[in-house]
Amino acid sequence: MSGIAGKAVGQKQEKGLKGIRDTGLEEARLHAFLAHAWQTPKGLYGWLVTVDHKLIGRRYMVTAFLFLVLAGLSALAMRFQLATPEAGHIGPDFYNQLFTMHGTTMMFLFAVPIMEAFAIYLVPLMIGTRNVAFPRLNAFSYWVYLSGGLMIWIAFAFDTGADAGWFSYVPVAGPEYGIGKRPDFWAQMVTYTEVSALAVAVEIIATVFKQRAPGMTLDRIPLYVWSVLIMAFVILFAMPAVMVSSTMLILDRLVGTKFFDPAAGGDVLLWQHLFWFFGHPEVYIIFIPATGFVSAILPTFVRRPVFGYLGIVLSLIAIGLLSFGLWVHHMFATGLPQLGESFFTASSMMIAIPSGIQIFCWIAAIWGGRPIFATPMLFVLGFIFTFVIGGLTGVMVASVPLDLQVHDTYFVVAHLHYVLIGGAVFPLLGAVYYWFPKITGRMLSERLGRWNFWLVFIGFNLTFFPMHILGLQGMPRRVYTYPPASGWGEMNLFVSVSSLVVFAGFALFFLNVLLSLRGGSIAGDNPWGASTLEWATTSPPPSYDFSRLPVVRHREPLWDEPDTLPVVEGLRVDAREVLASTVADAVPQLRQPSAGNSIWPLLSAIAVGGAFLGSIYTPWAVVWGAIPVSISFICWFWPKGEPEDEE
């Protein structure tokens, strides 16, 4: 065992070990060696082969935000149509595609991937390692995600956009009523993004369990890392349900199986159970890391550690577990036995308890600290305010009698946007303002940031609060128009106009990012005076993240030891190597080689993507597609003839 904390160990190094070690190496040479070992080649080829978690994470972020723009524009188009009763701007055919693409993109192509993006970028930095576990799988996951997203939007451009809702209930999406190839594109897009999400989940779990810096015991893991760890477990258990159901759907449509055909003994409710068994945890896949953002940002801006670390960790775990026991509250109107419904009412109410504990802990931290109203903090406060409203309406829809009234109305549209925008996008924007300096080395403009926050916050509430009232007045969801006699016209017009304010707020956000990329003030390593390890390295971090891996002796390492951080010695610098440590106590175990750049993840993703795409048209694509997939996987995993882990 060579990588134990402290400098003393370095001296114990025996001679004759393979490779050049960082022990006693002077800084300049250390950097030169590491930069060479961890480099990404220049040019297009380098762009295609890189396995650097920061480059891939950044790529994920940019792609996810582009999908956000597309989904946002489709929302604007819908608001244009709904601004007046019986408007004729957009017909039902296009409108159904729009709301389906909006929901599908927001959930599958924006919300989950953007959370994964931050996790991929931040987790190795926050736990003090040099790359994620399985770096090539990481590259593969991005390419698969990108091809799935492109595929469904290109299909949309050719008027084959999915149009059965982001939930694609059968029989509307089934073989008899689904229109053309639209539901097939939807189903396969889901399969693509699930493959990539599962890959990322596996990476995160392995990275957090096995690659933490020495001394980062379970109770010193930053709360954000806890949150993405739990997100990864929820992905791991929830996503297979939707993969199974989307595969069953495409089998029904393509091969003629009868999973969902009641006439042949199938069951349409089976789809709903499978879909919501994934669909409800999905919400928490988005929400849990967002609370992690809050727990990371808040301490920095109240200048004290978060209150109730253990309580928050246990709440996160409880939310993760409970999220699997709620799915039926999407199905109260299907006529299930009353006792069953009551069970799911109780469990839906119960999940408010751990969410509440987190909020109380954050309030206690604000109370006990000295708040600094920087933009990230504004978003956190906006989050708490909005999420409390969303949580209250959530408790309302958990109750069966109330839910039967507001289910599938604009009340639920309002509720879900309060919890998803308020509960996840606000912390996300806060996170962008908070970590942008780390990622790019430049600060975002605070002045634009404030405008950005207030426009989005006020515009959001003006847009979505009236929807509660529309829902209570009886306006159903997913309608492309409504009769003038309904009296919903004025409020819909108000909502549509308000949505322009949100749009302006987001436009300002993107403007701020673009301007600050070039002209933002230089950030320095730790501009906010934060406490976690990612702020110990330079901004932006070098390709190898840390020149020497840190040793952690405190939950807030940079506050506890602000001037000098103890480091590990004894790692190779002429080859990619990370430190594997024990799961609970983070005692170093092995020096483990970390995979280098490779073109095969991209080629494998193309092979896999081709097979998925082909299977929309013929089941034989799965058979013939297996050949290039196998070849690319064999090349990817070709043994290198080198010993793997070393003591």
Added chain:
Amino acid sequence: MVTMAMALFHRRRARAGHPPLRIDNHRERRFGRAVVGATASTVLILAALTLTSFFAGRSVASLSGTATLTVRITGHQWWWEIRYPGDNPSRMIVTANEIHVPVGEPVKIKLDSPDVIHSFWVPALGGKRDLIPGRPSELTLIADKPGVYRGQCAEFCGYQHAHMAITVIAESREAFDMWRSRQDAAAAAPVGDEERRGQQAFLSTGCALCHTVRGTPANGTIGPDLTHLASRRALAADTLAMTPGALAAWIADPQSTKPGAKMPRVALSADDLNAVATYLGSLE
């Protein structure tokens, strides 16, 4: 939220990079007690809400079993087929998109769907219930006050989900019985040349393949029963009001008012069109 606002303005502000605060253990314990207290009260409130919800659900459920009238509703893309089973199977009333119920009496609604999932929902009369292919279900409604209640499909069901409304008319028992006996009768025979010409055209141009008019050879079952079309308040699942002009416009080109609807455009001469509209307008 109030607590949060207080927390924000209570505290002195700091600047970025300000050294982290020292933690005062005594105060931390106080915070701990506050968080535990707040959590405990959340638990109590939620438990109370859950119980309330449970008993409310039970009282709603206890309505069934006392119903004096049964109505069968079948959801179609994008209209509601409505049947009132009588004592004698041949005396079943079949109508569409409009239910009449006696005020103050529990009515059992039996729901099913042969195509996709729809959801029956009349907001002023109570919660919704899905119509799921292969899974018939039922619910019980009471209209406490006479009146006209609008309802609408609540589960996304395709192109014209937005135009799939249903009207519930709650009226006194006498009015209801009168309505029912009128609906029981066969269609009015055409009076005058125009109406006769309309019936001819109706029967010969394909309308009768999908629609039934009791008392005539028209016995199609794909579209709504038109025997008493003109007694209804609206057309095409509350897409248009029942006026002669709207009726003619609807027959002339259903796809422009309700794109995607299953009713095709039937080629009719202008005269035939007017005659058909007149004939259908006479079916009270």
